[in-house]
Amino acid sequence: MHSPDLSGFQLDGDMKARRIVVAMSGGVDSSVVAGLAAATGAETIGITLQLYDHGAAVKRAGSCCAGQDIRDARAVADRLGIAHYVFDHESRFRESVVERFADEYMAGRTPIPCIQCNMGVKFTDLLQMARDLGADCLATGHYVRRVVGADGRSELHRAHDPARDQSYFLFATTDDQMDFLRFPLGGLPKPQVRAMAQDMGLTVAAKPDSQDICFVPDGDYASVVRKVRPDADTGGEIVHIDGRVLGEHKGLIHYTIGQRKGLEIGGQPVPLYVVKLDADTRRVIVGPRSALATRAAQIVDMNWIGGSYDGPMEAKVRSLARPAPVTIEGSGASRRLVFLQPEYGVAPGQAAVLYAGDRVLGGGWIASTEPVEPALAA
Template identity: 75%
Template sequence: MSLSAHHEADFQLEGPLSGRKIVVAMSGGVDSSVVAALAARTGAEVIGVTLQLYDHGAAVKRAGSCCAGQDIRDARAVAERIGIAHYVFDYESRFRESVIADFANEYMAGRTPIPCVKCNMGVKFTDLFALARDLGADCLATGHYVRRVVGADGRAQLHRAADPARDQSYFLFATTQDQLDYLRFPLGGLPKGHVREIAAQIGLPVAMKPDSQDICFVPDGDYASVVRKVRPDADAGGDIVDVEGRVLGQHKGLIHYTVGQRKGLELGGLPEPLYVVKLDAASRRVIVGPKRALAVGAALLADINWLGGDFAGACMAKVRSLAKPVSAKLEGDRLLFENPEYGVAPGQAAVLYDGDRVLGGGWIAETVSAIPDPSHIHSPA
């Protein structure tokens, strides 16, 4: 991929960029580093901003994280390499309160949280947005893989990335219209391989740096250890019951389970595999059933963020980050699935699409079983 393929239109600012100012959110990874380098080549004044979200000492050896000690040094090294100003802002306490504490509380409430969305809603966009404005920037550019398309009305629309394997639109559904008008996503039309090629051509020190993991503050995928630090009562046990309320065993804390989970139940001698169907935080019960008990016909959405225009109700809905969009219809705050959907969990998001355009989305507050009375599910003879 030649650098000549990238021009001023990538940042969607009118006129010559020589008199413009672009703030780039730099996490220390290859994606945001390439965005900063491309911005610098436009002739605009470019400022790299990194938010420090962890204790420097504790984070420096954490592999696969972002916004930690080593990542901050990487961002600074890239800024020096391409000749732009770079600032680090300490947002550790804000991140701990708005993202990590929320993550723990959601698990304790029997929901499946998405901290990446909460981070984008708060620290990454709301706070960084304000910083960029204070610095007098014409736009805030990030390394997210989504596309910003200007509609006929002059307002920005959010579209899926050209590379479906890298698309991050699910995590950005809560972006507001005002934020979207100000944000820029120069990598949305590129495959990841081309981005690494650009980094190598420029000679960026992070060209071959591995991608960060989805949940940056969870070392080794051990969610329970993170929740315990915030909520010491996280290991309170309780009953594992079937959909008819019969006790089948005991568990060691709701934080070890999510809706749709099969492994780790430690229930032997049963006629068919059982899955986690629901987590009842009030009674500390893990409710299990056969796979057909996971079928969901509808979901009630809360805090819906709308980015689309005219809407007839029919849409495609994505209820997990790695799930394929399915046909659905939104009626008020009720999302009706054309066919039963599996693994839909309260706490997750339902993101709505019209083709590649993100219409908006909301948080799944409650699910409605596709089976009228799940307690009447019986194993086949």
């Protein structure tokens, strides 16, 4: 048996007088959080948001918040003896996440729908529901840590298990949300979480993890975009940075900054990469790897978590990228992020997330980039 660590809920006073709402997706992580919440003695309520059409989603593998997942969440709640409610958020999810995902690709940017989902449907809407229910906190299965700093403010920190860390996707969490949110799994490795689910007798203990973008079956982004925006397959030219037309493409939605494979422009003396997507001319601009070198990026909609910070920092410009040393210039919601060494594959539409060690300082959206070679400005 694995003795549960209940310290992640960080609620003062008698837990029997407390109420915890748990965001339950139907997966093993949120199910274990529900079990941990119930073990505190607090009244525990599970909420699941139905984000897809039941019929279309019921057999979709690797999804979340769909038909089978809703049934799994309900079965877990029954096993734990807690209340469980399902709310239909399909229209809201489509408008705020799926349609924006399609529009970003159409505009030549590389979207991150998981962050948009966390910013809106999962945190803003669920958090309001939890407050409406009189909850003391909203607990989720994200692998991050909430740490109360010396000044009493809530800080967001990486998970102890780097292979599971999801802090990049939560950079837009506000201070008000951080005060109300709890992340009990941030200090645990995934194998231990599965073992805890087994100890709790949960049927989802061996359930596979959901894929990163839950509404994209088989990783086929283009098919999703086409359904939302039928004109997404309008083609155009593939152009070298020196102006030579090298071929034709079948639509901007098939390409991302830094892409090398699938260009279908063989016979070139050096490997070529996508260095820019021009939505106005529908051109895919390609060049050697050196053309991807970026010295700075303009960041918009900046969000800071846990107060000010003026020490050395690093930035991740993709979820799987290594943090790179940076400085930040300017003030307000728009800033200039300067890389101390050239960074490669920086794409408009992605997020730049700032770190100081394990602490997440915040971040913003990449609006444009400044290449090392000024003639290639995107």
